[in-house]
């Protein structure tokens with residue numbers, strides 16, 4: 765639908781999970797949506813990005829980039845613009861370290877072969 769409507773891109777989001785209890789997690793549907801739209805439009809992702817590994821998972825599943833809501837707001841509330849900058853700096857440092865630990869040099873190395881889905885009871889754990 766987004767493709768037919770001529771949109772340049774979409775954001776896969778559950779609005780941070782604040783709206784509906786029981787709504788499906790954004791990460792759970794990301795791959796399906798990326799496959800549905802293909803390369804025709806840009807897919808961005810948000811909802812629950814807190815660590816470098818969260819960013820890597822979203823990029824590996826096909827998001828072109830991620831967005832951040834509450835962590836940025838928390839930093840702003842605690843330390844104003846410096847607090848907001850610290851949050852972003854910390855996240856980027858964590859991303860850098862996580863890429864190295866995962867054997868990747870840059871985010872360009874993120875692809876779906878880096879992700880393995882394992883079902884443990886009711887939980888799905890994604891890892892390399």
Ligand SMILES: Cc1cc2nc3c(=O)[nH]c(=O)nc-3n(C[C@H](O)[C@H](O)[C@H](O)COP(=O)(O)O)c2cc1C
Pocket residue numbers: 777778779780781810811812813831832833834835837
């Ligand atoms: C204070 C606040 C207000 C928000 N207001 C809206 C809104 O009006 N409409 C909307 O679609 N999403 C809204 N969001 C959700 C964000 O757009 C975004 O999807 C979400 O914050 C990302 O998840 P995260 O906070 O876990 O990073 C809001 C988020 C916050 C923190």
